[in-house]
Amino acid sequence: MTFNELNIVPEILNALSKENYTTPTPIQEQAIPAVLAGRDLLGCAQTGTGKTAAFAVPIVQLLSEQPNKPHTGRRIRSLILTPTRELALQIYDNIQAYSQYTQLRCSAIIGGVSQKAQERALKQGADIVIATPGRLNDLVNQKCIDLQYVQILVLDEADRMLDMGFIHDVKKIIAKMPKKRQTLFFSATMPPEIASMVKSLLVNPVKVNIIPVTASVERIKQSIYMIAKENKQKQLNLLLQDKSIASALVFTRTKHSADRVVKELRHADISAEAIHGNKSQNNRQLALSNFKSGVTRVLVATDIAARGIDIDELSHVINFNLPNIPETYVHRIGRTGRAGLSGTAISFCETEELPYLKVIEKLIGKTIPEIEDQPYRMQIANQPLKGGGPSASVAAKPAKSKAIPARKPKSEWFRKSRKTSR
Incomplete structure (x- = not known):
C-alpha cells in the first residue's frame, strides 16, 4: 500500500514525499482512514511504529478542509497532549512538516522555558496545539488559552502520563473541552486506570493493536552481561572502546546515575552527554541535537527524558540498569533497529536486578543470551562460572546471615542497669 x-x-x-515518506506503516494504514472518517481511535503501539503520522496526518487534512470562519479569528481546533517536552517538540516538528503546504498554524506549549513566547504565539492564533499537561494547565488557569472550540483531542503515551502523575492534570484539561469531539487515545500498555479512562472518553472506538511485543524485538540482537554493580562502569567503558558502536543510547535508573556515568565516560575520553529532568530545556535540546548530528557519541538518559528521542540510525541501546517494568525494556530497545536497519541491545544485570530479567524474558518469550567471555562476569547462585580464571575472583559472594540476639524476658524489659562506683 x-x-x-x-x-x-x-x-x-x-509534504510526505518531500520528507521521504514512501510506504505507510501498519498503524498508519489502519489509523489514517479511521480518523479521516471521524471515528474515535484506541491505538496500542510501541515506540517507533509511526504513530505520530498516524494521527497527525489526518488531523492536518481534516482541519485544512474546514478553514476558519471569517471574523472569528484562529481558534484551537485540535489539542495533542503528551508527557514530555522532547516528545511535544518532536510532534510539533512533524506537524510543521506535514502541514507545510496548508494554511494551518501549530504551537508547542511546554514547561521548562519562559511562557512569554508561547503566549504571543497563542495570541497570533493556532489551529493545533501540542502541549505537556502541567504548562497547559497553568495557561488555562491564567485564562491565556481557550479550549472550548477543540474538535479533535489526542492523548499520546497515556500510560507514561499516568506514570509521571499527570492524569489529574489531564482530567482537568478535558473538563474544559466540548464533550462532543473526536478523541484519539494512544498507550503502549493498558493499566487499570488507563483502561477506565478509555471507557469514559471514547465512543465506539476503532481499535488498532500494532506489533506484539515478541515481534517488535525479533530484529534486534540482544545480549546480557551478568555483572556486579561496582563493575558496570568499567564494562561500559570497555564496550565503548569498540569503534563499531557508532552511537549508543545508555539508560540509567536515576538522574544522579546518568550524570555519574557521563562523568566517567568523559574521563575515558568518550564523548557523552546526559539528558534528564534536572537539565534545562535548552540543555536537553542541545544534547539531543548533538547526539543526532553525531557530535556526541553517547547519550545517557532516564526513561522519562528519553521519551521523544527519535533517531532512525541509532546503532546500540545499552541498559546500564535494567528497568523494573518489562514493557519499559521493550520500549528502550525498540529505539534501535528502526527503518529496516539492524540494531543491538546490550544489558547489564546485577544481583538485585535478576527478578527484573526474569519477567522481561517471560514477556518477550525468549532467554536473552549471556555474554560469558568478559572480565567482570558475576557468578549467579547455583550456577558456577565456566572455565575459572580471573572472572572467578569477582564472583558474587553470598550474603552472610546475621545471628538474631535472644529476646529478654518481659520482667527485664524496663529494668535499668546500675553502675557501682568505687
Whole structure:
C-alpha cells in the first residue's frame, strides 16, 4: 500500500514525499482512514511504529478542509497532549512538516522555558496545539488559552502520563473541552486506570493493536552481561572502546546515575552527554541535537527524558540498569533497529536486578543470551562460572546471615542497669 491509497489530499502527499515518506506503516494504514472518517481511535503501539503520522496526518487534512470562519479569528481546533517536552517538540516538528503546504498554524506549549513566547504565539492564533499537561494547565488557569472550540483531542503515551502523575492534570484539561469531539487515545500498555479512562472518553472506538511485543524485538540482537554493580562502569567503558558502536543510547535508573556515568565516560575520553529532568530545556535540546548530528557519541538518559528521542540510525541501546517494568525494556530497545536497519541491545544485570530479567524474558518469550567471555562476569547462585580464571575472583559472594540476639524476658524489659562506683 502507498499513501496515495489512503485518500490523502495532494498538499499533504507532496509534504510526505518531500520528507521521504514512501510506504505507510501498519498503524498508519489502519489509523489514517479511521480518523479521516471521524471515528474515535484506541491505538496500542510501541515506540517507533509511526504513530505520530498516524494521527497527525489526518488531523492536518481534516482541519485544512474546514478553514476558519471569517471574523472569528484562529481558534484551537485540535489539542495533542503528551508527557514530555522532547516528545511535544518532536510532534510539533512533524506537524510543521506535514502541514507545510496548508494554511494551518501549530504551537508547542511546554514547561521548562519562559511562557512569554508561547503566549504571543497563542495570541497570533493556532489551529493545533501540542502541549505537556502541567504548562497547559497553568495557561488555562491564567485564562491565556481557550479550549472550548477543540474538535479533535489526542492523548499520546497515556500510560507514561499516568506514570509521571499527570492524569489529574489531564482530567482537568478535558473538563474544559466540548464533550462532543473526536478523541484519539494512544498507550503502549493498558493499566487499570488507563483502561477506565478509555471507557469514559471514547465512543465506539476503532481499535488498532500494532506489533506484539515478541515481534517488535525479533530484529534486534540482544545480549546480557551478568555483572556486579561496582563493575558496570568499567564494562561500559570497555564496550565503548569498540569503534563499531557508532552511537549508543545508555539508560540509567536515576538522574544522579546518568550524570555519574557521563562523568566517567568523559574521563575515558568518550564523548557523552546526559539528558534528564534536572537539565534545562535548552540543555536537553542541545544534547539531543548533538547526539543526532553525531557530535556526541553517547547519550545517557532516564526513561522519562528519553521519551521523544527519535533517531532512525541509532546503532546500540545499552541498559546500564535494567528497568523494573518489562514493557519499559521493550520500549528502550525498540529505539534501535528502526527503518529496516539492524540494531543491538546490550544489558547489564546485577544481583538485585535478576527478578527484573526474569519477567522481561517471560514477556518477550525468549532467554536473552549471556555474554560469558568478559572480565567482570558475576557468578549467579547455583550456577558456577565456566572455565575459572580471573572472572572467578569477582564472583558474587553470598550474603552472610546475621545471628538474631535472644529476646529478654518481659520482667527485664524496663529494668535499668546500675553502675557501682568505687
